[in-house]
Structures are given as C-alpha cells and as structure tokens.
Amino acid sequence: MSVQLDYFADGVGTAGKNLSHFAREPFASAALAASEGSAGVYAQGIVDVRWRQHIACWAAKNGLGLEGDFVECGVNTGLMAMAVCKFLNIDKTDKKFYLFDTYEGIPIEQLHVSEVKLAESHNKLYYTNVYGxxxxxxxxxxxxxxxxxxxxxxxxxxxxEKVAYLSIDLNQVFAEKAVIEALWDKLSVGAMVLIDDYGFMGHDLQHKMWNEFAVKHDKYIASLPTGQGLIIK
Ligand SMILES: C[S@@+](CC[C@H](N)C(=O)[O-])C[C@H]1O[C@@H](n2cnc3c(N)ncnc32)[C@H](O)[C@@H]1O
Incomplete structure (x- = not known):
C-alpha cells in the first residue's frame, strides 16, 4: 500500500515522512467531518488543518484516562472540537466537553492595541455569528x-471541577491569560493544555505570556511545527 509522504497545508510542510495517521480511521472521518462542518466559514473552503486536528485528538485521548472533563476556549465552528468529538465518540465516554465562545467573534474591547487590526480582520472574515x-x-x-x-x-x-483536556484558542492575550489562571489548578496531573496560537505569526503577546506562565509553573512548552504549543500538567 502506498503511503502519503509529503504534505503541505496550514503552514506545515513535510517530505519523506510516513503520514498514514491521516488516512487511518477514526481520524480520517473525524477530520473530514469537522472540516466540512466549517465549510463556507473560511474563505478557502474546506480547510486542511489535519495536523493540528491530529494533535488535538491525541491530546484529548490522553485525557480519557484522567479525572475531569474536557474544555475548549475558542471554538468557532469547531474545526478542532468537532474532530475530537467524532474521533473519540465522545458520547460513549464519561467526559463532558465544555465549549466556550462568544460565537460571534473576538471582543475587541479586551484587546491590546497591537492585537486589534488582526482581530478586526479575522472577525470580519471568519469569526462572524456562527452560533447557529x-x-x-x-x-x-x-x-x-x-x-x-x-x-x-x-x-x-x-x-x-476537574479538567482532563484543555484547548485554548482565543487569538488574544488577555482572555487566554485569565482562562489559564482560572483553570490551571483544576487540571489533572498529566492533562494536556493545547495552545493553538502559540507559534503563529502575529501572536507575539500570547507567545510571551505563555512562556512566562510556563516558567512560573516550572513547565517547558513544546513548540510544534503546526504552530501549536503543548504543556503537560
Ligand atoms: C481562532 S477562533 C477558534 C477556532 C477553533 N478553535 C476551531 O477549531 O475552529 C478564535 C475564537 O475565539 C473566540 N473568542 C476570542 N475571545 C473570546 C472571549 N473573550 N470570550 C469568548 N470567546 C472568545 C472568538 O469568538 C473565535 O471564535
């Protein structure tokens, strides 16, 4: 069977790597369903964010063995969270998955002045009223x-009460800092904190805040080629 080796999407490129994890079930259907669920929301149509979804599914699956529920802060239409739900067949688990969002974009009044331009443009393009x-x-x-x-x-x-998987993707520093400070003590030891924007261009304030947070808690953030950051509690 031939295996996909090369991949370029979502700012990630690989050559000569075994990428069969993308084709294997239940991941393949989960990623596709989540991307289809966001069709029409992103200008590029069905977006290929499979590598980020793969990391989210892996980090969430790790949480199944831990005490607590799952939390995502910054959901929009659910490219990550919906993939996790389908991948894990979440209704067959003992986990609730709390999905926090305005579902109508980033509150501009919370932003540092340097974040406003990008957030306004993203609110107009992608983070519209997606509640329905x-x-x-x-x-x-x-x-x-x-x-x-x-x-x-x-x-x-x-x-x-307890959190077994936490995904944070708010595209702004103020609320991300407030959320991790509120939830850190509730995370079970061994739970993953997935930081979607950690390594992305234009998110320097978040990057700095997360590094400071990690130092304060004696943690070291894995910086992934996808742009995501990963902390293990
Ligand atoms: C990049 S999007 C999330 C994408 C999502 N993780 C996915 O997988 O499709 C960022 C989201 O954060 C939300 N957001 C930003 N600041 C917020 C806040 N203070 N409270 C609630 N939602 C917020 C926006 O409404 C937007 O939907």
Whole structure:
C-alpha cells in the first residue's frame, strides 16, 4: 500500500515522512467531518488543518484516562472540537466537553492595541455569528455543553471541577491569560493544555505570556511545527 509522504497545508510542510495517521480511521472521518462542518466559514473552503486536528485528538485521548472533563476556549465552528468529538465518540465516554465562545467573534474591547487590526480582520472574515452553525455541528454530541458569552466571566456559568483536556484558542492575550489562571489548578496531573496560537505569526503577546506562565509553573512548552504549543500538567 502506498503511503502519503509529503504534505503541505496550514503552514506545515513535510517530505519523506510516513503520514498514514491521516488516512487511518477514526481520524480520517473525524477530520473530514469537522472540516466540512466549517465549510463556507473560511474563505478557502474546506480547510486542511489535519495536523493540528491530529494533535488535538491525541491530546484529548490522553485525557480519557484522567479525572475531569474536557474544555475548549475558542471554538468557532469547531474545526478542532468537532474532530475530537467524532474521533473519540465522545458520547460513549464519561467526559463532558465544555465549549466556550462568544460565537460571534473576538471582543475587541479586551484587546491590546497591537492585537486589534488582526482581530478586526479575522472577525470580519471568519469569526462572524456562527452560533447557529456551531449548534448544528455539536447537536449530535450529547456530552457537549456550549457556553456562549465572553470569557473569562462565562467560566463561572458551569460547574467544572476537574479538567482532563484543555484547548485554548482565543487569538488574544488577555482572555487566554485569565482562562489559564482560572483553570490551571483544576487540571489533572498529566492533562494536556493545547495552545493553538502559540507559534503563529502575529501572536507575539500570547507567545510571551505563555512562556512566562510556563516558567512560573516550572513547565517547558513544546513548540510544534503546526504552530501549536503543548504543556503537560
Ligand atoms: C481562532 S477562533 C477558534 C477556532 C477553533 N478553535 C476551531 O477549531 O475552529 C478564535 C475564537 O475565539 C473566540 N473568542 C476570542 N475571545 C473570546 C472571549 N473573550 N470570550 C469568548 N470567546 C472568545 C472568538 O469568538 C473565535 O471564535
């Protein structure tokens, strides 16, 4: 059987690597369903973010063996979270998956002045009012809990005692800092914190904040070629 070796998408390029994990089930169907669930939202149509989805699925699966629920802060239409739900068959697990977002874009009033331009352009292009679309995407998954509104205040709207997987993708430093400070003590030892924007161009304030946070907690962030950062509690 021939194996895909080369890949270039989402700013990641590989040559001569065994990429059969993309074709294997249940990942292949999960990634495709999540990308199809965002069709029409991203200008490029169906987006190929499989490498990021692969990391999210792996990090979430690690959480199945740990105490606590799953949390994603910054969901939009669910390119990552929907892939995780389908990959793990989340309703067959004992995990609730809390999905926090305004579902209508980044609150500009929370931003540092240097973040405003990029956020305004992304709000216009991608982070529009997607609540209806997101509800449709997550309706099949009864273990998901969508929490609509502005973080960090919305964290107190639900009762999260322990966290076994945390994905943070808010595209801004203020709310990401507030969220990790609120949730760090609730993370089970061994739980993954997946930081979507960590290595992406234009997200320097977040990068700096996360590095400072890691030093304070004696952690070292894995900087992945996908742009994601990864901390193990
Ligand atoms: C890059 S998108 C998330 C993409 C998502 N992780 C995916 O897999 O498709 C960033 C999201 O963060 C949300 N957001 C940013 N700041 C927020 C805040 N303070 N409270 C709630 N949502 C916020 C935006 O509405 C936007 O949907």
């Amino acid at each position: 679309k997101a509800k449709e995407n997550f309706r099949p998954y009864k273990n998901t809990v969508m929490v609509k509104g502005i973080l960090p205040a919305t964290l107190s709207e639900v009762n999260i």
